[in-house]
Amino acid sequence: KRHLISAADLTRDDALLVLDTAEELARLADRPIKKLPTLRGRTVVNLFFEDSTRTRISFEAAAKRLSADVINFSAKGSSVSKGESLKDTALTLEAMGADAVVIRHHSSGAPHRLATSGWIGGSVVNAGDGTHEHPTQALLDAFTMRRHLSGPGRDLAGRRVTIVGDVLHSRVARSNVHLLGTLGAQVTLVAPPTLLPVGVETWPCEVSYDLDGVLAKSDAVMMLRVQSERMNAAFFPTEREYSRRYGLDGTRMAAMPEHAIVMHPGPMNRGMEITAEVADSPRCTVVEQVANGVSIRMSVLYLLLGGSESAISAVRPEEG
Numbered sequence: 001k002r003h004l005i006s007a008a009d010l011t012r013d014d015a016l017l018v019l020d021t022a023e024e025l026a027r028l029a030d031r032p033i034k035k036l037p038t039l040r041g042r043t044v045v046n047l048f049f050e051d052s053t054r055t056r057i058s059f060e061a062a063a064k065r066l067s068a069d070v071i072n073f074s075a076k077g078s079s080v081s082k083g084e085s086l087k088d089t090a091l092t093l094e095a096m097g098a099d100a101v102v103i104r105h106h107s108s109g110a111p112h113r114l115a116t117s118g119w120i121g122g123s124v125v126n127a128g129d130g131t132h133e134h135p136t137q138a139l140l141d142a143f144t145m146r147r148h149l150s151g152p153g154r155d156l157a158g159r160r161v162t163i164v165g166d167v168l169h170s171r172v173a174r175s176n177v178h179l180l181g182t183l184g185a186q187v188t189l190v191a192p193p194t195l196l197p198v199g200v201e202t203w204p205c206e207v208s209y210d211l212d213g214v215l216a217k218s219d220a221v222m223m224l225r226v227q228s229e230r231m232n233a234a235f236f237p238t239e240r241e242y243s244r245r246y247g248l249d250g251t252r253m254a255a256m257p258e259h260a261i262v263m264h265p266g267p268m269n270r271g272m273e274i275t276a277e278v279a280d281s282p283r284c285t286v287v288e289q290v291a292n293g294v295s296i297r298m299s300v301l302y303l304l305l306g307g308s309e310s311a312i313s314a315v316r317p318e319e320g
C-alpha cells in the first residue's frame, strides 16, 4: 500500500506486518547506535493543521531515527492563516520534494483528499482527521496490548478491550474498533448515549452503558479524552456526573482482573475521565504508549517508503 488513511483499510496481514516490523525496529533502535540508515536521502513532511504533542513529535523522532530529512509544518504561523488552501499548501510541499506527508487536519477526509488529488506524488499518512480516524494511534495501542496481553503467537484474538467515554468525537475509538476487530479482539464501547455516534450499532463491537458491569471482564480498559473543544454542552452531563458514571478511579481499577491494563491515548483530563491515582499507577500504559508510538511510526514510514523484511536484515550489520 502507498498510503495509510484508515485502520479499516488494513487486512490482518497488513496490520501484523506493521506490528512485527515495529518490534524488529524497536529491537534494532534500542541498541547503542540508535539511528538506522534506512531512509537516508528521503524527506518526510509533518503537515499539522491541528494541535498535537505526541503524534507530531513521535513522527519526527521516527523519521529521524530512520535517517530521513524532516520538515515540520504547522498551520499556525504559516500562510494558511492568510487563507492559503490545502491544494496550494500541498503543491508547495511537492515542490520541496516530499517523499511522505504526515497530515493532521480538523476536517474528516482531508488525508484521503490529499492522497487521491494528485497534488503530491509521495505517500500520505493520516495522523488524525477530524472525528474520523487515527490509524497509527490504533496500531501503537495494539502494539502495547500485544506486549502486555499476548500469549504464544502474540495474538490479540479473544482479548476483551473496553473503550470508555467520548466515542462520538473520537477518531481513536473508531480506528481501534476497526483494527482490534481485524485482529480478532472483542471490543465493548461504554459511553453516555449522547456521546455515541449515529450508526454505532453497525460497528463491529458491543455497546454498554454500564462501566461497572464490564470492568471485571476486560483485559484492557482504554479511557478516552472528553473533547470539550468539539462538544455541544447539550450532549454532556455535568463533569461530576460524568466522572461518577464513566470515570476510572482506584476503586473501579481494583475491580479489573489483575493482569488488565489501563490505556489512554493522551492528552488526559486528570480528574475527569481518569483520576491521578489511576493515571500514575503502574497499570497505566499512557507513557509506554507514547514510546511505542515511535516504533510504530518508524515501521509505517519504513514500509510505505519502500522497506522490506530483507532491508531490515540488511541494516543489522551496520548496527553491530
Ligand code: CP
Binding pocket: 051, 052, 053, 054, 055, 056, 128, 137, 265, 266, 267
Ligand atoms: N494521542 C494523540 O494523538 O495525542 P496528540 O494529540 O498529542 O498527538
